[in-house]
Amino acid sequence: MSTHSLEIRPDGIAVVTLDVPGEAVNVLGRAVREDFAALFELLTNDESVRGVVLRSGKPDSWIAGADVGELATIRTSTDAERLSRDGQLLLDRLESLRMPVVAAIHGACLGGGLETALACGYRIITDHPRTILGFPEVKLGLIPGAGGTQRLPQLVGLRASLDMILTGKNVYPRKALAIGLVDELVHPAILLDIAVTRALELADEKRGTSSTRRRGLVDFALDDNPIGRGVVLKKAREQTLARTRGHYPAPLAALDVIAAGYDQGDEHGFREEARRFGELVVSPVARELTFLFFASNELKKDPGVDGDAPEPLPVDKLAVLGAGFMGAGIAAVAALQGTLVRLKDTDAAQVGRGLAAARDVFAERLEKRRITKHEFDDLRSLVGGTMDYSGFANADLCIEAVFEDVAVKQQVLREAESKLPADAIYASNTSTIPIGELATASQRPEQVLGMHFFSPVPRMPLLEVIVTPRTGVAATVTAVAYGKKLGKTVIVVNDGPGFYTTRTLAVYMNEAGFLLDDGADIVALDAAMVDFGFPSGPIKLLDDVGLDVAGKVAAVLGEAFGERMPRSRSLEKVLAAGRTGRKGKSGFYRYDARARKGEVDPSVYELLPTGAQRATYPVEEMQRRLVLALVNEAVRCLEEGILRSPRDGDVGAVFGIGFPPFRGGPFRYIDAVGAAEVVRRLEELDARFPRRFSPAPLLERMAHSGARFHPDLTRGSEPSFRTRQGG
Ligand code: NAI
Secondary structure, three states: OOOEEEEEOOOOEEEEEEOOOOOOOOEEOHHHHHHHHHHHHHHHHOOOOOEEEEEEOOOOEEEOEEOHHHHHOOOOHHHHHHHHHHHHHHHHHHHOOOOOEEEEEOOEEEOHHHHHHHHOOEEEEEOOOOOEEEOHHHHHOOOOOOOHHHHHHHHHOHHHHHHHHOOOOOEOHHHHHHOOOOOEEEOHHHHHHHHHHHHHHHHOOOOOOOOOOOOOHHHHHHOOOHHHHHHHHHHHHHHHHHHHOOOOHHHHHHHHHHHHHHHHOHHHHHHHHHHHHHHHHOOHHHHHHHHHHHHHHHHHHOOOOOOOOOOOOOOOEEEEEOOOHHHHHHHHHHHHOOOEEEEEOOOHHHHHHHHHHHHHHHHHHHHOOOOOHHHHHHHHHHEEEEOOOOOHHHOOEEEEOOOOOHHHHHHHHHHHHHHOOOOOEEEEOOOOOOHHHHHOOOOOHHHEEEEEEOOOOOOOOEEEEEEOOOOOHHHHHHHHHHHHHOOOEEEEEEOOOOOOHHHHHHHHHHHHHHHHHOOOOHHHHHHHHHHHOOOOOHHHHHHHHOHHHHHHHHHHHHHHHHHHOOOOHHHHHHHHOOOOEHHHOEOOEOOOOOOOOOOEOOHHHHHOOOOOOOOOOOHHHHHHHHHHHHHHHHHHHHHOOOOOOHHHHHHHHHHHHOOOHHHOOHHHHHHHHOHHHHHHHHHHHHHHOOOOOOOOHHHHHHHHHOOOOOOOOOOOOOOOOOOOOOO
16 A cells, blocks of 8 residues: 555646555655655656645644654664665655655654655645644654755754754744745645645746745854854854763764764765764664653553553543642643643632642743634633632542642542542542552542642653552543643552652652761762753752652651661751751752852751761762662562553653653663662662662562563563562
């Protein structure tokens, strides 16, 4: 079956409709490439064809990019380089067809899709929220490999190209027009008609092909002359290195390749692009990022339960308890998906603050032109506030986000249950308290589970759904499906103190506390972990999360895990001194008006058990202590059945608690280092710090058998871990 259909109209315009069979979106796999090659041949030879319109038969995607699955099977850089060269040659043929080609774009036009569009002579896109353009390759540890690094700068200039290629960000229609990435913006209903008209005008030479970007003085100074470009490239390199700490080779390679094209011409630029693309495809960073891409795609299809899954129940009306920071965020993301929300708190002022916080989320979208004023007004009217339980009688789902306190949460659950419909699902957003404990207050525990969102809710991609042995399958699949609708990547975990994410993060933070007890320097410790690849240092994170919150988490987990999770004296003392962190403008760092960025509050050292005198710890020692504590705990979560799979543990840690994406997650990290080596390092630490580093039994077994958590794709091996001995 062909991947496209071809209609040659009486006026000589060939309309090519790309529609890869059996796929939700068009991806540029082998079949499309072969069909394209045959198509270009046919178009060249058919005298009656005067122009071409290239469009998509998929509802909301034009071409979503290369076939990542195909890339993942490549074993050598030579093969990857060849794939890139072949792609470049194919698009060269498209670009040099004897007739004009108009790209009629509606929906996602990404990566190889955008490269295809760039090889067309004219680009029209629809003015629609689903239409996005971009080069997301860096997010997979790659660079565009079919001419994108060379054609884009020629079209939009150097700075706009770097902004796209180095970040992988999406460009929305109006911006795309403004930077000259596309020639025209139209309503979806007239896309094809306008495209055909333009193709005819181009064929009749009544209109020129693009590259008519208006250039101003700044363009001339910075993009169009070598000295300006040198400055821009140098600055971009510095910024990239600062942002990535050198952990991500792709943006640096993109800079080199773009520069090579400017300095030594297209021909050389294309060759360099293919060579560097080839190297990157087989690099460890790309492997890990590709793993995460597949893992989150798999999770999109995972209903959240093993075996047969019932259809999720519809969630059209949502009740949210607690209009605080989290409640307001949850209300906002729900409204963005069209859910009618009722937000409850105990007093009017608090409800008002919650509604204002939700409105701020919508306002940000409006500002970025992601929504219209009309949509903004609609969104606001979707979220209503209440101090009693009015509106709860119609809710399909209730998410509770009140204070982190068992008694309060149980009380609120009892009250809410008496107001909600008998079949409504009840979810708590608690970050630590076992759901089973809250559910003891429930009349219908089969409808109770956890929906643990991360802060800030609109931006954080993960949702951890927590199920107890009594949670029903219907409730689970509904919470999972609704979480996905909210745009979240959802993992389902079994109940336990701190579930998965809070528990692993807590041991990591705790270990940071012990390092402070031992005399480590705050700035050095934070810098060590940022160097390892975390987005923020642990002490800074403590301040951001709130020391009171961290204290509560530590108390719950300390009680649950006893001696294995003792509490650090430093955290206790700083908390006892009344410091709460950023929100109270008093924590480990300074938050007063005169503070420099990242300046430690020197007076905090007086509170620490070892005082102001700080010791110097090797960076690697600090990293090892924190990271090994975390990954060892992750293995325990797998072994105890908290986690359903290593995949969920990796995705949960990267998307939820900031584990470095280029390391793939705790289980991928262990696989990379080797279970035996991880155990050896843990034992070394365990000898110095009894109990905190005892290797998880599963890890010891794996060290012994040489097993891995994930298959080694470079060798084609299978994973062979067992969550339980003999299981
Ligand atoms: P918050 O203090 O900002 O909000 C709590 C809200 O609940 C307040 O507005 C309070 O007035 C309201 N409330 C208290 N009792 C109530 C009652 N009986 N009925 C209705 N409303 C009531 O707290 P935040 O940060 O939003 O946390 C809420 C929950 O979310 C906690 O369980 C917390 O552990 C969890 N969580 C917090 C995260 C964070 O980063 N802040 C991350 C993930 C979970």
